[in-house]
Amino acid sequence: MEKIKFIDTVIENKKDIFIKASDTIWENPELYFNEKNSSKIIMDILKKENFDVKDSIDNIPTAFIGSFGSGKPVIAILGEFDALPGLSQVANLAEKKELVINGAGHGCGHHALGIGSLAGAIAVKRYLEENNLSGTIRYYGCPAEEIGWSKMFLVKDGYFSDVDAAITWHPSSMNRVQGSSTLANLCAYFSFTGKAAHAAAAPHLGRSALDACELMNVGVNYLREHIIPEAKIHYAYLDVGGEAPNVVQSHSCLKYFIRAPKIKQVLEIAERVKKIAKGAALMTETIENINFTAGMCDFIPNGIISNIMTESLFEIGVPNFDEEDISTAQLFFNTFSQDEINSSLKRMSESYDNVENFKNCPLIKEISNFKRSNNCGFGSTDVGDVSYCVPTAQLQLSSFANGTPAHSWQATAQGKTNAMHKSLLTAGKILALTAIKLLENPIILKEAKNEYIKETGGKYICPVSQDTKPIF
Numbered sequence: 001m002e003k004i005k006f007i008d009t010v011i012e013n014k015k016d017i018f019i020k021a022s023d024t025i026w027e028n029p030e031l032y033f034n035e036k037n038s039s040k041i042i043m044d045i046l047k048k049e050n051f052d053v054k055d056s057i058d059n060i061p062t063a064f065i066g067s068f069g070s071g072k073p074v075i076a077i078l079g080e081f082d083a084l085p086g087l088s089q090v091a092n093l094a095e096k097k098e099l100v101i102n103g104a105g106h107g108c109g110h111h112a113l114g115i116g117s118l119a120g121a122i123a124v125k126r127y128l129e130e131n132n133l134s135g136t137i138r139y140y141g142c143p144a145e146e147i148g149w150s151k152m153f154l155v156k157d158g159y160f161s162d163v164d165a166a167i168t169w170h171p172s173s174m175n176r177v178q179g180s181s182t183l184a185n186l187c188a189y190f191s192f193t194g195k196a197a198h199a200a201a202a203p204h205l206g207r208s209a210l211d212a213c214e215l216m217n218v219g220v221n222y223l224r225e226h227i228i229p230e231a232k233i234h235y236a237y238l239d240v241g242g243e244a245p246n247v248v249q250s251h252s253c254l255k256y257f258i259r260a261p262k263i264k265q266v267l268e269i270a271e272r273v274k275k276i277a278k279g280a281a282l283m284t285e286t287i288e289n290i291n292f293t294a295g296m297c298d299f300i301p302n303g304i305i306s307n308i309m310t311e312s313l314f315e316i317g318v319p320n321f322d323e324e325d326i327s328t329a330q331l332f333f334n335t336f337s338q339d340e341i342n343s344s345l346k347r348m349s350e351s352y353d354n355v356e357n358f359k360n361c362p363l364i365k366e367i368s369n370f371k372r373s374n375n376c377g378f379g380s381t382d383v384g385d386v387s388y389c390v391p392t393a394q395l396q397l398s399s400f401a402n403g404t405p406a407h408s409w410q411a412t413a414q415g416k417t418n419a420m421h422k423s424l425l426t427a428g429k430i431l432a433l434t435a436i437k438l439l440e441n442p443i444i445l446k447e448a449k450n451e452y453i454k455e456t457g458g459k460y461i462c463p464v465s466q467d468t469k470p471i472f
């Protein structure tokens with residue numbers, strides 16, 4: 001109880017700083033690897049709190065680590081702060097209206113994520129100081145979670161090698177510790193080089209790079225029937241070789257995402273996609289260039305750490321939403337179709353026993369117990385890479401109206417609500433309580449590590465080659 005009171009006092013005393021920081025990051029949304037101001041805001045607060053801050057880690061300009069304390073155990077709190085392209089939206093308005101035409105927006109709540117994690121790290125630091133405890137608390141400033149994926153680089157380059165446990169959170173419609181996995185993902189570029197020619201006068205002299213792309217996509221379409229049904233392969237044309245139909249296209253490029261429940265499955269499928277790209281080049285007499293630029297492992301929730309986090313969630317409780325928060329959430333809830341609500345309820349049913357109760361509920365206050373599930377329908381996250389390296393747990397806390405899809409204008413619009421502010425402060429308290437319990441109990445960390453080794457073999461599977469560098 002004393003711990004909770006201590007954490008509560010630290011975070012409530014600094015709540016204006018945290019809320020202002022979150023709102024400022026929301027107001028200046030920055031995209032992958034360009035989060036200059038957002039990372040500076042967090043680093044400045046960490047420095048004021050006497051954290052030892054190292055910026056531009058791993059040669060990534062907006063990646064940083066703020067560290068306090070010394071020796072073992074080392075607990076990592078992960079923070080994110082990147083925005084999404086095309087999701088600019090006026091705050092608190094329950095109708096779609098861009099704030100900046102074609103602008104970026106915080107459609108996934110990472111502005112609040114970064115600051116909630118920061119609040120947690122500061123409360124832990126103060127607790128270590130107050131009680132003269134050994135151990136290290138580290139805030140990991142992880143840019144580009146949406147596009148670019150920094151955590152894979154930090155993990156493969158050893159920045160988590162001495163960490164005993166990692167914890168984080170994400171704004172959500174639910175109150176739970178995530179027991180489900182996420183899809184592993186691999187990003188690849190397939191470029192083809194052919195030979196330009198007049199498409200009517202001398203087509204026989206040309207070799208079409210665009211044809212290579214099209215044949216590759218057809219090949220992959222046939223492949224889809226012969227891979228595990230849970231795998232997903234998406235593509236986009238980055239270069240179609242120009243706008244002129246009367247010129248044989250000499251250059252082209254496709255970007256692929258290859259997803260599956262496990263990173264090993266993704267890597268197996270990637271080898272087959274590579275063969276198809278080579279086949280397309282062979283058929284068109286073009287030259288292929290294949291580049292795997294980044295990846296994300298599937299997320300493996302650590303049961304031991306997740307149980308400690310769930311216990312902390314019950315002890316701290318959910319954000320203290322009032323009538324005004326509920327009526328604001330109602331306005332956004334009204335913008336969702338029945339299909340959207342049903343799909344959200346279906347997702348929630350893996351955690352909650354009776355989701356029917358939430359059919360007309362704009363803001364969810366109930367807490368779900370921690371439940372392991374093999375369902376991995378929640379997209380992908382680079383927290384997965386951390387979970388392949390150290391025991392990891394992830395909190396989700398009600399911040400958005402029930403049914404709010406991630407990466408939507410509704411999510412951006414709710415980025416500065418009172419509910420979001422309460423949620424990021426509460427998340428900070430839950431993260432802090434979890435971290436303190438771990439710092440004070442090496443036996444839990446040992447058990448968590450044993451579970452981690454059992455689940456992963458204790459070995460990180462890097463989705464790309466060791467010398468891969470991020471593309472800024």
Ligand SMILES: [Zn+2]
Nearest residue numbers: 108109110170
């Ligand atoms: Zn997100």
